[in-house]
Structure formats: structure tokens, C-alpha cells
């Protein structure tokens with residue numbers, strides 16, 4: 736049996752975050768597809784492993800099938816076990832957490848909301864979409880400005896902060912963004928892509944049920 740199972744699906748950038756860390760860290764893991772679009776994440780069976788009804792969920796089989804929700808917590812958990820891409824001091828822990836919280840709220844939060852309206856609901860031109868898009872653009876501007884003078888988001892090395900923030904960014908067309916407007920972001924994404932063992936979301940996440 737693999738060490739980890741990641742409940743996930745290809746459409747989820749939040750699932751890509753732990754999947755990418757598992758991949759970059761050389762972990763032994765497998766994906767378990769979740770039928771999110773038909774509401775599997777709201778079934779009693781699913782709520783029993785994550786009361787929040789969200790994807791992803793990480794099961795750590797090396798710790799009595801410990802179930803972890805929230806991608807940021809998974810990133811800390813995996814990095815803590817492998818010793819890779821995590822903080823080395825309490826001050827580093829604070830700095831990385833600062834970016835992961837900002838990502839969940841301001842970057843991924845607004846990108847994923849706009850992307851749902853734009854790509855999956857055909858409502859990309861609605862008033863609510865315009866409001867969310869404005870918040871998304873403000874967050875992209877902040878990230879771009881930070882990356883103009885920093886190769887990596889925190890410190891001088893790649894960390895789980897980079898892995899969290901890049902979760903949706905390999906799909907700019909899904910949220911109507913032209914990287915020409917934020918030129919430091921694609922340069923940073925290229926640095927992430929050049930990490931050993933990097934793989935695209937499509938190569939890591941499932942698009943349907945798989946054989947065991």
C-alpha cells in the first residue's frame with residue numbers, strides 16, 4: 736500500500752498543491768478521484784472523512800490512516816515528515832504560514848471563485864464575476880510585485896509557500912489572465928517547473944475513477 740492517498744480531481748488546484756509536494760518530495764502516494772461535480776463530497780461517507788465537504792483530503796497510511804483536510808495543513812504535514820520544502824525555524828514557520836494564509840484567502844480564494852464562474856458556469860461576464868475578478872487582479876498584482884525582487888516567495892529557496900501559491904497558476908486561461916500583465920509571475924512559474932520531478936496538474940490528478 737502507498738504511504739498516502741490523496742482524495743482529488745483534475746479540476747482542483749487546491750488538490751494540485753499537496754499532489755505537487757508529494758511528487759517533488761518523491762513520496763509514495765496514490766490519488767483517489769472524487770466525483771465533486773455530482774456531489775460526492777457532500778455524501779455522509781465523504782463528510783465522515785472531511786466534515787467541511789471539501790477536496791482535497793490526504794490520508795496518511797503511516798499514521799493509522801490519519802485524515803487531513805485543508806491543503807495548507809497537508810503541506811505542513813508532508814514537509815514535516817520529509818524534511819523537504821518546509822520551515823527550518825519558528826520565524827520561517829511564521830513567514831511561510833503568512834503566505835499560505837494569504838494564498839487561501841486572497842489569491843487562490845478569488846482565483847478559484849472567478850474560475851468557477853468563468854469556466855464551469857458560463858458567468859464570467861456577470862456582475863458578481865467582475866467584482867471577484869477585481870479582487871483576484873489585486874492579489875495577482877501583489878504577488879507579481881513581491882516576485883520582482885524575490886526568486887522565491889519566502890527566503891532564497893523553494894518552500895511550501897511557493898507550492899501553495901502556484902496551485903491554480905498553470906491555468907491562466909481558466910481565469911482570463913494574460914501573464915504579460917504580471918511578468919514576474921511566469922518567470923517564477925518557470926523556476927518551479929525546473930525543480931526536479933516537477934509535473935503538471937494533468938499528470939498528477941485523476942479525471943475519473945481508477946483501478947486500485
Ligand SMILES: N[C@@H](CCC(=O)N[C@@H](CS)C(=O)NCC(=O)O)C(=O)O
Nearest residue numbers: 747748749788789790791805806807
Ligand atoms: N482552503 C481549502 C479549499 C478547498 C476547496 O475549496 N476545495 C474545493 C475544490 S478545489 C471544494 O471542495 N469545493 C466544493 C465545496 O466547497 O463544497 C484547501 O486549501 O484545501
